[in-house]
Amino acid sequence: MNNKLSKIYFDPYLFFSICLLAIFGLFFLYSASNADLSIVIKQAAYIFLGLVIMMVVSQPDPDIFRRTSFAFLCFAVLLLGVTALIGPEINGAQRWVRIGPISFQSSEILKLALPIYLANFLCDKKLPIQTREIGITVLIILTAFFLVARQPDLGTGLIVALSGMFVLFLSGLSWSFIGGSFVLVIISSPLIWNILLKPFQQQRIATLFNPESDPFGAGWNIIQSKIAIGSGGIFGKGFGQGSQTQLNFLPETKTDFIFSVIGEEFGFVGVFLLLGLYFFILMRCLYLALSARDRFCRLVIGGLTLTFAANLVINLCMVVGLLPVVGMPLPFISKGGSSLISLFFAFGIITSMATHKKFLPQ
Amino acid sequence: MIFEERQAEKNDFSSRAIFIFSLIGIAFFIILFQVFSLQVSRYSSYELAALNNKNYTVPIQPLRGEIFDRNGQALVRNIKTFDLITEPNAIESTESFLRLIKPVINLTEAEEQQFLAQFKEMAFVNKELVLKKNLSRQEIAQFRVRGFNFKNAFVAERYRRMSEYPEIFSHVLGYVSSSESEYDLLPGVPRSHWRDAELKYANGLIKGMTGLEATYNTELSGSYGSRVYEINSRRQLGETLEHQPATEGRDIYTHLDISAQKSAAKALGSRKGGVVAVDLESGGINVLFSSPSYSINKLSNGMSIADFQALIANPNKPFFNRATQGRYPPASTIKPAIAMFGLSNKLIGWEEEIDDPGYFTLPENGRIYRGWKKGGHKNVNLKKALLVSSNTYFFKLAYQSNMQDLASYLSSFGFGSKVCVDCFDEDSVFLPTPDWKYNNLNTPWFTGDTVNIGVGQGYLVATPIQLANYSAILANKGTLPKLSIAKSPEFNLAIKNQSTTLLGSKNWSKMHDALTGVIEDDLGTARSIKDLKNFKVAGKSGTAELVSLDSKEAYQDVRDTELLRDHSIIIAFGPMPNPKYAVSVVIENGESGGAVAGPVAIEVLKSLLNEQ
Numbered sequence: 001m002n003n004k005l006s007k008i009y010f011d012p013y014l015f016f017s018i019c020l021l022a023i024f025g026l027f028f029l030y031s032a033s034n035a036d037l038s039i040v041i042k043q044a045a046y047i048f049l050g051l052v053i054m055m056v057v058s059q060p061d062p063d064i065f066r067r068t069s070f071a072f073l074c075f076a077v078l079l080l081g082v083t084a085l086i087g088p089e090i091n092g093a094q095r096w097v098r099i100g101p102i103s104f105q106s107s108e109i110l111k112l113a114l115p116i117y118l119a120n121f122l123c124d125k126k127l128p129i130q131t132r133e134i135g136i137t138v139l140i141i142l143t144a145f146f147l148v149a150r151q152p153d154l155g156t157g158l159i160v161a162l163s164g165m166f167v168l169f170l171s172g173l174s175w176s177f178i179g180g181s182f183v184l185v186i187i188s189s190p191l192i193w194n195i196l197l198k199p200f201q202q203q204r205i206a207t208l209f210n211p212e213s214d215p216f217g218a219g220w221n222i223i224q225s226k227i228a229i230g231s232g233g234i235f236g237k238g239f240g241q242g243s244q245t246q247l248n249f250l251p252e253t254k255t256d257f258i259f260s261v262i263g264e265e266f267g268f269v270g271v272f273l274l275l276g277l278y279f280f281i282l283m284r285c286l287y288l289a290l291s292a293r294d295r296f297c298r299l300v301i302g303g304l305t306l307t308f309a310a311n312l313v314i315n316l317c318m319v320v321g322l323l324p325v326v327g328m329p330l331p332f333i334s335k336g337g338s339s340l341i342s343l344f345f346a347f348g349i350i351t352s353m354a355t356h357k358k359f360l361p362q
Numbered sequence: 363m364i365f366e367e368r369q370a371e372k373n374d375f376s377s378r379a380i381f382i383f384s385l386i387g388i389a390f391f392i393i394l395f396q397v398f399s400l401q402v403s404r405y406s407s408y409e410l411a412a413l414n415n416k417n418y419t420v421p422i423q424p425l426r427g428e429i430f431d432r433n434g435q436a437l438v439r440n441i442k443t444f445d446l447i448t449e450p451n452a453i454e455s456t457e458s459f460l461r462l463i464k465p466v467i468n469l470t471e472a473e474e475q476q477f478l479a480q481f482k483e484m485a486f487v488n489k490e491l492v493l494k495k496n497l498s499r500q501e502i503a504q505f506r507v508r509g510f511n512f513k514n515a516f517v518a519e520r521y522r523r524m525s526e527y528p529e530i531f532s533h534v535l536g537y538v539s540s541s542e543s544e545y546d547l548l549p550g551v552p553r554s555h556w557r558d559a560e561l562k563y564a565n566g567l568i569k570g571m572t573g574l575e576a577t578y579n580t581e582l583s584g585s586y587g588s589r590v591y592e593i594n595s596r597r598q599l600g601e602t603l604e605h606q607p608a609t610e611g612r613d614i615y616t617h618l619d620i621s622a623q624k625s626a627a628k629a630l631g632s633r634k635g636g637v638v639a640v641d642l643e644s645g646g647i648n649v650l651f652s653s654p655s656y657s658i659n660k661l662s663n664g665m666s667i668a669d670f671q672a673l674i675a676n677p678n679k680p681f682f683n684r685a686t687q688g689r690y691p692p693a694s695t696i697k698p699a700i701a702m703f704g705l706s707n708k709l710i711g712w713e714e715e716i717d718d719p720g721y722f723t724l725p726e727n728g729r730i731y732r733g734w735k736k737g738g739h740k741n742v743n744l745k746k747a748l749l750v751s752s753n754t755y756f757f758k759l760a761y762q763s764n765m766q767d768l769a770s771y772l773s774s775f776g777f778g779s780k781v782c783v784d785c786f787d788e789d790s791v792f793l794p795t796p797d798w799k800y801n802n803l804n805t806p807w808f809t810g811d812t813v814n815i816g817v818g819q820g821y822l823v824a825t826p827i828q829l830a831n832y833s834a835i836l837a838n839k840g841t842l843p844k845l846s847i848a849k850s851p852e853f854n855l856a857i858k859n860q861s862t863t864l865l866g867s868k869n870w871s872k873m874h875d876a877l878t879g880v881i882e883d884d885l886g887t888a889r890s891i892k893d894l895k896n897f898k899v900a901g902k903s904g905t906a907e908l909v910s911l912d913s914k915e916a917y918q919d920v921r922d923t924e925l926l927r928d929h930s931i932i933i934a935f936g937p938m939p940n941p942k943y944a945v946s947v948v949i950e951n952g953e954s955g956g957a958v959a960g961p962v963a964i965e966v967l968k969s970l971l972n973e974q
Contacts, residue, residue: 313393
């Protein structure tokens with residue numbers, strides 16, 4: 001028993017690959033910020049804090065997340081409410097909440113709380129899942145989506161909704177239901193376009209298909225990002241040598257478009273290695289999910305990992321011009337404390353769930 | 363849950379997890395494929411796009427070539443002056459800037475208003491803006507002393523296009539003006555970059571608009587250089603990446619003669635008209651003067667719109683180049699050409715005499731064509747007809763002529779075509795023929811029309827430069843290179859010795875003898891200018907009638923209106939018997955040809971021969 005108490009729960013593959021990613025991220029950020037060391041130091045501090053949080057979160061038994069999942073969800077929703085009431089308005093959106101000296105994006109917490117809660121809700125349901133449970137789950141997901149989307153933050157809202165839907169899917173949602181709702185979304189898409197999307201969002205989508213139609217307006221970001229990546233070639237222009245980045249033609253280099261910086265300065269080789277590292281993390285998580293001790297842990301690992309993956313894929317598709325521009329950071333690399341801390345938190349939970357083994361009840 | 367259920371759930375989860383992770387794998391593949399297509403397949407176009415983003419090419423203006431007269435004296439030069447130039451992006455408040463700068467330099471209200479108006483348009487950074495042109499030495503000194511106050515302004519040298527003789531060479535030299543067409547001179551440099559061009563001239567990107575400045579604009583201009591800057595997304599210029607210096611334009615050496623041109627201008631005075639003088643050996647144009655004139659210095663270095671409008675609206679039309687564009691009846695000066703036509707067609711001989719009663723009666727309808735002298739000149743042969751300028755003789759000769767043949771003969775003397783290879787604005791005019799009349803006036807040609815042409819009236823008109831060319835062909839006994847202002851073969855203008863031989867030498871010698879008599883003989887109509895010089899001159903004067911009148915008495919009535927008075931014309935060449943220069947002079951409303959235009963021609967010939 002003594003031995004067990006002193007055990008530190010951590011997954012070396014996950015831990016070191018994330019560390020590697022975060023450290024690379026610091027270099028990329030140094031270049032993306034035009035060699036602004038203070039930004040890099042601040043980011044490094046967040047990474048250190050995040051690693052500590054990840055280690056701490058990994059230690060307790062996964063049951064604690066299960067028992068607190070409802071409270072956690074309530075806390076997340078409460079924070080969103082507080083944000084809506086007293087959050088400062090930045091660029092026409094209320095996304096941030098300040099508690100003492102710390103300010104963060106409240107939706108980041110919901111991104112964690114929602115899949116955990118839904119995993120808890122669904123993990124003891126019989127297969128296949130009944131319509132009533134599906135109804136409740138969908139209702140919760142839609143509520144969460146609208147809470148975030150009204151900030152307005154459509155990108156994060158979609159990620160939150162996706163995080164819930166991943167859990168629902170993994171927990172055994174019937175394929176006919178999936179097919180049916182897919183058809184429904186296709187049919188209602190003109191309605192969504194006309195009623196739900198704001199003009200600037202419509203324009204972003206239109207711009208994707210024809211960025212040259214407005215090269216100095218809405219198309220600017222996509223065009224400059226593609227120029228940055230494309231001009232990187234196979235080996236890139238070299239660290240700190242990207243003209244698109246250093247001369248500020250590329251927008252949002254420190255956050256959403258940091259991948260374009262990597263593409264420009266490190267070329268196809270750099271991009272390939274970076275994607276390889278991400279892919280390794282995802283595969284490791286898949287393995288951990290498949291070998292997790294129980295259904296709750298499987299669902300949480302799967303849900304959180306897929307949320308991370310969705311976040312990553314949307315960012316990458318956006319910067320290479322496959323998706324419209326939505327505000328979405330590149331995980332572990334883009335500048336931003338909230339995103340980093342919540343990522344480390346998520347991987348802490350994943351580690352906890354993957355490393356604690358439960359002996360079958362005698 | 364029982365064990366089997368748990369196992370089934372686990373299997374279901376596994377298949378779902380693998381399914382959705384496969385989708386993510388596919389997404390990764392698509393992303394990688396897209397990155398590959400951007401970075402590898404379409405690399406070159408994106409590389410170019412990135413270069414176009416960061417490279418900013420700025421044109422560098424070359425210095426224009428200068429223009430010299432035949433003795434190597436400058437006609438137009440680039441004169442260095444100093445301008446006060448500001449950097450708008452460094453000026454936070456124009457008010458406080460002007461308050462600071464006003465005690466240092468003298469700023470007129472107009473200059474201040476222009477500065478403020480232009481400042482508003484200068485959203486573009488790094489763009490220079492001239493506050494005051496042509497600073498005095500005192501202003502420069504004052505600015506230097508207090509220069510530390512003005513990080514946003516500097517004194518820089520800017521050239522002006524200046525002539526020491528701004529009034530007398532205006533039409534032939536022409537002026538320069540800033541022109542947007544310069545923007546197309548550097549391929550690949552967008553028009554917007556030209557606003558940032560490194561300027562040499564105070565008047566901006568200048569281009570020749572008229573005269574030699576326009577004809578030889580390409581040679582004079584040289585070629586623009588360029589400087590490639592690195593630029594960021596906020597359009598701030600960084601370090602220079604490439605520098606290609608401008609190539610200065612070539613100087614142009616001309617046949618023009620400053621002292622002769624001065625003489626022409628002085629002799630013409632305030633009268634309207636044109637003077638052209640030609641060097642017989644080269645066909646070079648020594649004098650090309652049109653009066654009234656204007657100052658090219660003002661025009662070339664930024665004239666106010668009001669001044670420009672006034673120049674254009676001036677009823678005396680100073681802009682109009684009378685020497686190359688003014689259409690005047692050649693009057694009696696055409697008679698030598700008509701005579702040569704008659705001789706070559708055996709219509710007349712030197713010795714044949716006719717009776718000149720003072721008028722010619724057209725046999726067809728009895729219409730009377732009067733000479734200038736009442737009672738006529740009695741018995742006249744060809745020489746006398748030229749000396750006394752007998753109209754009857756030439757009416758009769760013309761009456762015998764075929765107009766089509768006469769017109770083509772006149773064209774050999776350059777009438778009806780451009781005679782100068784590098785005159786900017788020459789009018790070729792036209793030759794009157796039956797076809798011409800039918801096409802333009804829609805009436806048939808009458809014999810009387812031909813009769814009028816015999817004395818250079820009617821439908822026949824010519825420019826002073828055509829008259830000078832004609833005079834030179836007479837002087838050169840039928841041959842003459844095409845006229846040019848610039849010295850060939852410096853420029854590949856295909857200036858060839860396009861000489862024409864019209865007649866045998868026996869007739870030419872007699873013609874020179876007769877034309878010398880016009881001035882030197884006591885019978886000659888231009889004998890009044892005989893004693894103005896101490897060399898012999900040949901010529902033919904003319905008085906071009908603007909209104910057709912039957913009597914001297916009737917003319918006294920129209921004399922009262924100055925603009926209806928006869929034009930005074932002379933063609934002359936000398937020194938005889940071996941002429942070197944030929945001249946033509948037209949003085950609008952000057953009346954009597956020999957006495958009025960004659961002295962001007964003599965002054966020009968004297969200048970050219972250095973016989974003052």
